Amino acid sequence: MLHLAAEMDFFPKLKQKVYNVNIEGTRNILEACGETGKIKRFVYCSTTETIGKVLGKENADEREEFNPTSDYGKSKIEAEKVVQQLGLKFGIPYVILRPTGIYGPKDKFAVFEAIQMVNQGLLFFIPGSGNSYVSFTYIDDVVDAFIKTLDLQNEKINNQIYNIASNDRMTYKEWFNLVARLTGRAKPVIHLPLSLVKPVIGLLSPIMNLGKPRTFMYETETVNRMTESRMYSSEKAKRDMNWIPKHNNETGLQKTIQYAYSVGDLYQSYFSAFAMIVQILTLIILYCLFL
Numbered sequence: 001m002l003h004l005a006a007e008m009d010f011f012p013k014l015k016q017k018v019y020n021v022n023i024e025g026t027r028n029i030l031e032a033c034g035e036t037g038k039i040k041r042f043v044y045c046s047t048t049e050t051i052g053k054v055l056g057k058e059n060a061d062e063r064e065e066f067n068p069t070s071d072y073g074k075s076k077i078e079a080e081k082v083v084q085q086l087g088l089k090f091g092i093p094y095v096i097l098r099p100t101g102i103y104g105p106k107d108k109f110a111v112f113e114a115i116q117m118v119n120q121g122l123l124f125f126i127p128g129s130g131n132s133y134v135s136f137t138y139i140d141d142v143v144d145a146f147i148k149t150l151d152l153q154n155e156k157i158n159n160q161i162y163n164i165a166s167n168d169r170m171t172y173k174e175w176f177n178l179v180a181r182l183t184g185r186a187k188p189v190i191h192l193p194l195s196l197v198k199p200v201i202g203l204l205s206p207i208m209n210l211g212k213p214r215t216f217m218y219e220t221e222t223v224n225r226m227t228e229s230r231m232y233s234s235e236k237a238k239r240d241m242n243w244i245p246k247h248n249n250e251t252g253l254q255k256t257i258q259y260a261y262s263v264g265d266l267y268q269s270y271f272s273a274f275a276m277i278v279q280i281l282t283l284i285i286l287y288c289l290f291l
Helices: 015-036 071-090 110-119 139-148 172-183 194-208 220-225 235-241 249-262 273-290
Strands: 042-045 094-099 101-103 125-127 136-138 160-164 190-192
Touching: 015 042, 015 071, 042 071, 071 094, 094 139, 101 110, 101 139, 101 249, 110 172, 110 249, 125 172, 125 194, 136 139, 136 249, 139 160, 139 235, 160 235, 172 249, 190 194, 194 220
Parallel strands: 042 094, 094 160, 101 136, 125 190
Antiparallel strands: none
16 A cells, blocks of 8 residues: 655645644545555655754764654654554554655646746845755656565565655755756856845745745745755665665756756746846946946
8 A cells, every 4th residue: 555645735825734634644544454454565655854954964864853844744743653553553564755855757846946947047046055955856766666665575664764865965056056057047156145035035925826736936934944954864775675766866857857848847048037137237237338
């Protein structure tokens, strides 16, 4: 049994819905599984947001203290407890996988929003220092990890928790620079203080988030989270499941961006919005100088 369903929203309009779906929904599924008596392994999709921001300098493993910064992460902590408690109660072996942020073709959420902002020339700056670490994992590698949990011959993984994370260790600055290169945009070299970025994002938020079922990039809290490091170790999954991620950030982002261009989710244009603004301002200044 693979349990992938969840209310995944970092800024939910109805916070209680996140807890109801993720905790009570998981409880309902496990109780139904217990009644059948036929489930050989229950695989639960959790998240590294249970760990949240990492306080040290090393990649956090599964033993890291919980430090979630969202209701989504908090709800998943409680859902993990339900899996562990009811798994033992009904004698159902379980495996809990904690993927990092997932991205890939057809994604329209956090990573895609960031790619879109860079592609449109809107993210021409780095909020703060950009030196905090971020971790994303390509969809095919995450799927591969779940497939490996279906190997019932491997009893070593029963009743275990595993982080599922890319091998890449990149700062926000490095990640945005990579996206800029892959979309043909100028690298963001300006660093703006959070005290300036947050009010601007706050003003843009109602417009840029209009009609979106879920929001991420155009939220002031997201700007705050860019000062927090999220870097996780998946050495345990590599050791116990022989899981090896096949994509680094560059190969995964390249596939994601190429797909978005091919289906019209992203558009390539010669000028970026920021470049056009700069050129217009330059023309105005030149006109004023030589008038």
